[in-house]
Amino acid sequence: MRTFSKLAFAALLIGFAAPALAQGASSTSITVQQPWSRATPNGAKTGAVYMTIDNKSGTADALTGASSDVADKVQVHEMKVENGIMQMREITGGLPVPANGSVVLKPGSYHVMLIGLKKQLTAGETFPLKLTFAKAGTISVTVPVQAMGANMAAPNDKGGMGNMGGTGNSNSSGGMGKMEMK
């Protein structure tokens, strides 16, 4: 627990520094904050990736697709439980990222779904994920895998430091900024 509070403090410091870093990093608009995934059960063929996508420009964008080495296919899904029924749909028209706003992908809501997992995702490892946006182009992030029971990105999570994407002039700054403490 003491380690946790230290980590939380460190994360808080990073959190304070992040806005400056994120803004200074690039003039472009889209940043991906704290991508994370969950360890998958043995033999499971699917997994989910969560994150917060920030749009600092005055133009709306949309997450239109994704790909990763760890899965045959990657899709953007919406999930909800309504009246006790779990429903999941692929978002085919792109997930809107509003101008000067953000969209949160989290358990029980939007997620990037990994379909046809080539290997079991185990806690502690990371994997690469490419996100494609309608305007911002491709953003590459590194996704850390949390324990199966995790409900949010780890507070000390440094993962997801973005690389320059393939087609876009975008930049991502994962692992910093928004703390979703609950």
Added chain:
Amino acid sequence: MRTRQWLLPALAGLLGFAAVALCVVYAVSFRGGHGVAAITAIGGPFTLIDDTGAKVTEQTLAGKPYTMYFGYTFCPDVCPTTLLDLSRWIKKLGPDADKLNYVFVTVDPERDTVQSMHAYLSSFDKHIRGYTGTPAEIAQIAKAYRVYYKKIPTDDGSYTMDHSAIIYLMGPDNKFVTVIPYQEDDASAIAKLKSLSGMPPTS
């Protein structure tokens, strides 16, 4: 477009929920504790295969109270979450855990084989058994338990499943007792399971 997509399942869900709610009221009123024979509309005969390959029926479960949850292994979020919740509750039950059986029934029998169910469940508490069967057998048990499930085709020719995300708690007489809804808090869920484990076994 998106609204339309949700409309049908939402309506079906609403109907399903109303049915469950009615059954709950019905069951509770008959379980009032005056020794009145319980008449419930949830549960019934089935024939399936468990994740070790053994044939199972409602008689396999009779004698001990049990929990029954319907899901599928391609489910990325709700099913592992629920099975993890259940695993945590089972641990908290301590020695009482053995007074119950725990069943995970697939609603996706085409993809969930005996082997894949067994592998999948190895990631959760060892008390939880997986049941699969032919599509017709799964349809039968889903009907008996008033479970809603529906195959939703995806653009790439594959599919996902909509399904009830409720854990049913059943008595040793195979009769419906109550439910644990999705993301019930630990204290309440454990209290329900404790209470269920206290039901006298029948032979």
